[in-house]
Amino acid sequence: MAAGLLGALVGGLAAAPGAAADDGIPYDHVERIAHGVEYGEFSVTASAGTVRGHVLAVDLRDPRVRLDLLTPGAVAAREAVSGLVTDRHAVGGVNGDFFDITEDQHPGVPPTGSADGPEIASGRALKAAVPNAQRFGPAMPPGVTTEDVLGLGVDHRARLDRLALRGALTTAAGSDDLGGFNQYALPVGGIGAYTAAWGTVSRQRAVCGSDTSRGAGCSADTYEVAVRHGRVVSVAPTPGTGPIPAGTTVLLGRDAGADTLRGLAVGDRAQVRERLAPTLSPIPYVFAVGGFPVLRDGEPLAGLDTKTAATRTAAGFGDHGRTFYLLALDGSAESHAGLTIAELADVMHRLGADSAVNLDGGGSTTMVTRTPDAPTATVRNHPTGGAERPVPNAIGVFAGV
Helix, strand or coil, X not given: CCCCHHHHHCCCCCCCCCCCCCCCCCEEEEEEEECCXXXXXXXXXXXXXXXXXXXXXXXXXXXXXXXXXXXXCCCCCCECHHHHHHHCCCCEEEECCCECCCXXXXXXXXXXXXECCCEEEXXXXXXXXXXXXXXXXXXXXXXXXXXXXXXXXXXXXXXXXXXXXXEEEEECCEEEECCXXXXXXXXXXXXXXXXXXXXXXXXXXXXXXXXXXXXXXXXXXXXXXXXXXXXXXXXXXXXXXXXXXXXXXXXXXXXXXXXXXXXXXXXXXXXXXXXXXXXXXXXXXXXXXXXXXXXXXXXXXXXXXXXXCECCEEEEEECCCCEEEEEEECCCCCCCCCECHHHHHHHHHHHCCCEEEEECCHHHCCEEEXXXXXXXXXXXXXXXXXXXXXXXXXXXXXXXX
C-alpha cells in the first residue's frame, strides 16, 4: 500500500492532499501511527458551517492490529480517553457510548457514569443495555434500540449487531428472568444482577425512572439479595453501595422484582446466570460498544435527524468488516458548527465506511493517538470546552511496532 492506508482505502486521498477522489473527502494531513493504523485530518462544509474532522483508519487484515473496549476498570466509573489509551498502551482511540451523566431528574441520587448500551471487553461481557426510555443521548432512528452495538468478532471482522440480555435467577420457587446486568437503570418490576465489575458506586439509580420516562421517580419498593457459591449470603431492604466481592452477585429488585427477592432467606439455594446474546451473528465478540446505527450496508438509516448540528463521534467499517474507521469532530463551542446525524452518516460513507454508528458527542468527543514508543497519548481534536470529559468507555486501537 504505497499510497498509505487512508490513500489506498479511501480513493487515493492521501496521495494528493486537498484533492478529492471520486466522492470521497480530501485530507489536509495524513500520518502513519503504527503498522496498519493511519491518522488523517479534513474539513467539510455542512449545513451549519465548516467542520473539522479527525480520522483513524485501521487495517484489520494486519495480524499486528487489534481493537478492544477500553474501560476505567469498573462499569460505573469514568476516565479521560487519553488516560484510557495510555494505561492500556493502545495507539489510538475515541470515546464510546452515551452514559448516565446527570442527577438533575433525581436530586440526591448521584449519576453512575455507566454507559447506556452493552459492553464486551477482551471477550468478557461487562454489562447489558438499559431500557430505551432510560437512555441518554439524542433521539434514535425508528427501530433502533439501546441493545444495538458495534463490535469486533473473534474472526477479526467488524460488524453491527444487537446484544440482548439472557439471564435468570433460579431458586426452589422457580425461575425468574433477569431484567438487568450491571446497568444503571432496571425495568419496572425487574431484577438486576450486579457483579464486582460494577464498581463501588451506589445502585440506587437503578430503581429510578420508568419504562416510559427517564425522569420518573425512584421506587420505594426495593430489595437486595447477595448470592455466593449458589447460596444466599445476605439480604437488605435498600440498594447498596461499595465494592462487590469477586465471586458474589448482588440481585436488586424493584416493585414486583423486590417481592420475588423477599421470598429468599440467608442459606437458600440460588443460581444466577447471565449472558449477552447476539441477534445477527453466531461469532463471539472480542469487543462490543453501544451506539445507534446511522449507516448500514452502504445506506443511511431512515429517519435520521437533519436539523440539529453538533459535535459528533462515530465509528464504522468498510471492506466487509476489514477496515475500521474512527471519527471525531472538533468542538463546536466557538463556531456552533457540527454535523447533523444525517450528515454524519454521509461523511462516514464518504470516508469509506459501509456501516457506522453514532457515539457520544458534544463535550465527550475526543480522539487521541500514541506512537508505540511514546509514553502518553496526545489529544488530536479540540474537545468542546478545551478539556477532555471523563467517559465510561472508549474504542481502543492496538498495533505492534
